[in-house]
Amino acid sequence: MSPLRVTRTLPEDATDAALRADVQHGLTATPKTLPPKWFYDARGSELFEEITGLPEYYPTRAEREILADRAAEIAAATHARTLVELGSGSSEKTRYLIDALTGLDTYIPVDVSESALTQAGEALVADRPELAVHAVIADFTGRMTLPQAPQPRLVAFLGGTLGNLLPAERAAFLAAVRSLLAPGDALLLGTDLVKDEKVLVRAYDDEAGVTAEFNKNVLAVVNRELGADFEPGAFEHVAVWDTENEWIEMRLRSLAAQTVKVPALGLAVDFAAGEELRTEVSAKFRKEGVAAELTAAGLELTHWWTDAQDRFALSLSMAR
Structure with a gap:
């Protein structure tokens, strides 16, 4: 283990x-x-x-639905050997990705809460003894550094948390994420959508x-x-x-x-x-707005998935 x-x-x-x-x-x-x-x-x-x-409160259920339905497609599109999750918390929804990424070598959860990281990390180590889990106590809105790990890497930022940042903060955050990525690495982003x-x-x-x-x-x-x-x-x-x-x-x-x-x-x-x-x-976001913000950060939107009711979206973008 x-x-x-x-x-x-x-x-x-x-x-x-x-x-x-x-x-x-x-x-x-x-x-x-x-x-x-x-x-x-x-x-x-x-x-x-x-x-x-x-x-x-629909966002959590809607995002979980997309992950359950599309995890295999995400895995096929990225072939990720390292999964990085920003603001990982309990890492509950991430299990869909971990199970689908058959070539996964390393999981790097990033969170400010040491207790949450330790609890979720220990559970994963017990369930997946072949998986290297390297937790990082950090604030994802600040300067981030990641441990060395195999490529390609998939960075996941789920839950619609991007929406809690003001536009200038979002631009700075996405640029910081892009700086962590090499060509061929990807960002999986959860965004709640404009609706009634x-x-x-x-x-x-x-x-x-x-x-x-x-x-x-x-x-x-x-x-x-x-x-x-x-x-x-x-x-x-x-x-x-x-x-x-x-x-x-x-x-x-x-x-x-x-x-x-x-x-x-x-x-x-x-x-x-x-x-x-x-x-x-x-x-709350629209597809064209998400694509524009990703492009400005040096990322190319390649996949866009929504739940059955078009309430929430997961987007996959690649480092250019």
């Missing part, structure tokens, strides 16, 4: 420093913002898993209120880590469709005028009644 290897490229204190910087910048900006990556502490991850099973506004809003504002609790969890994270005194009950969850930018925005709306203190940063933040704090952008 190949042992699980773990490499840390993220400094031990990087998460704390990044949180401090994001909260300092976001709560003093106009309008106020917090990045969505801070949803995902242990409780936030549990809530998101619950969200993926809700009837309103009511369907989109329901996916981010479910009837059971799970997404509302998930959204407010970012306040609990800031309270715990930075000693802030956010009162989650003093904010309401809001999800709106921005027609011009073609993205969903999740926000937290202050129910009354209030001042929130963040002692670790020496901040006192005033909220007006009705003022909104943006916590997530989730862009």
Whole structure:
């Protein structure tokens, strides 16, 4: 059995420093913002898993459907010997690719969470003893380096997470991914598609209120880590469709005028009644837009697959 290897490229204190910087910048900006990556502490991850099973939230099911139906085609198109997954989490959906890639030698999951990497990696090593698993603790939105591994390589970025990046951030991210690839390597990208506004809003504002609790969890994270005194009950969850930018925005709306203190940063933040704090952008895509962004990064779109209801897409692009 190949042992699980773990490499840390993220400094031990990087998460704390990044949180401090994001909260300092976001709560003093106009309008106020917090990045969505801070949803995902242990409780936030549990809530998101619950969200993926809700009837309103289709992206996870739609992407899994495509992977189940098309994994063999992806394998045939790439002949990948190394699979790299960015933001791997539990690596659950990736099993379809691992099973289909008959010549696979190495799997490289990349995530900021050491515990998630270790848990998923150990399970894979137990199930696939012939597979080399080399986990990398890193932030995929920062500078990335990958361990040496056989080519060709397939980099997978699933779940529609690309949509959480603003356009300039997406361009920088795709360019960074391209810099990791050699000619013949490929990128498998998950993107949620533009569709009826009511369907989109329901996916981010479910009837059971799970997404509302998930959204407010970012306040609990800031309270715990930075000693802030956010009162989650003093904010309401809001999800709106921005027609011009073609993205969903999740926000937290202050129910009354209030001042929130963040002692670790020496901040006192005033909220007006009705003022909104943006916590997530989730862009939705069209094929021509995805192709253009890939081309700008030096990648060529070669395959485009959607689920049966055309809700979600997986695209395969090759390094030129």
